[in-house]
Amino acid sequence: MDRTAKLTPKGEATRRRIIAGAAQQLRDFGVADTTLDDVRARTSTSKSQLFHYFPGGREELLLAVARYEAERVLTDQDPYLSELTSWAAWGRWRDAVIARYRAQGPNCPLAALMSQVRQTQGAGEVTTVLLAQWADKLAAGVVAMQRLGKVRTGLDPRRTAQAIVALIQGGVAVLMATGRIDHLEAAMDLALNYLRSQAPGSRR
């Protein structure tokens, strides 16, 4: 990350282009079957260029792609995830999440990457940051509904958001293990029904 800060805007753009190309290569062919030469060919990059941007080699590139895929998890849910200001918006967000994971199927590119870079310094941070940002956005959505008077103010937005992030992870874990998406659908419906049940004046 420090190294990125030193790049020129043009250098940063090239680095970003290599990461995006590598990400697509990994999505198409899998982490195990992709070499640095494959990435070079896909992104029209010389060996020296690749090592200029990723002096740590394959591990550093994979970690950068993992960060990129983690960002995509969130941007794939936008604009819905950032505008959870009505029940209709929550419903659209739910549909977007289901559609994303249905399209992705049992092969999660981020999970595949994380299994490869788990020992790399900074790897744990990728997941932690992603989950925290995800929970932040959902908590903002809960707060928005509280301000609109749709959800009781006694409900803890952070804890509720953490629970929703967890149940999405769980639905995706089941999808990856069994190829079935119905757990994810059921879990998201439970979350939304729960939120709706937390109207001001409800029993708890």
Place this chain on the structure above:
Amino acid sequence: MDRTAKLTPKGEATRRRIIAGAAQQLRDFGVADTTLDDVRARTSTSKSQLFHYFPGGREELLLAVARYEAERVLTDQDPYLSELTSWAAWGRWRDAVIARYRAQGPNCPLAALMSQVRQTQGAGEVTTVLLAQWADKLAAGVVAMQRLGKVRTGLDPRRTAQAIVALIQGGVAVLMATGRIDHLEAAMDLALNYLRSQAPGSRR
């Protein structure tokens, strides 16, 4: 599994003893660092004995241990999981699940095993069967609460059970990735609060 059917009761007991010993060895030292010789030493088994019970060698043994660990996931939740017949019982079950995963920490033996045997025939079935049995037991708990008049009969027990299984998986996935158990706690509280909100005569 067919082979198991042909074993004598004594043979079955020996096979079971090897699996239990191997499971403990794997829990103590990890899948990657455990050899068949380690398992032989731990279980006082000869090479020929080991191959009599696991002719497929290491892979077959690992898969058998994965099945054993999958069973343990459920038995660790008993007697609570099998007797979800009051809100107090649901609460005790929740506490038992949290305690189990808190004790286990970020290293899930079943996940470690599954990552090793993923390519082995029958591996996918282990997770699928575990999740289905888990959901069956939770669905039975929802039905019990419906019969007691505590939960409205319009709530789909199977779908609710699948959602709860998913959110536990998610909480555990976050625990494995970040070492934090609060997502699991939040997710289980959400599930239980949701169920309690589904009283007969509630708005939905």
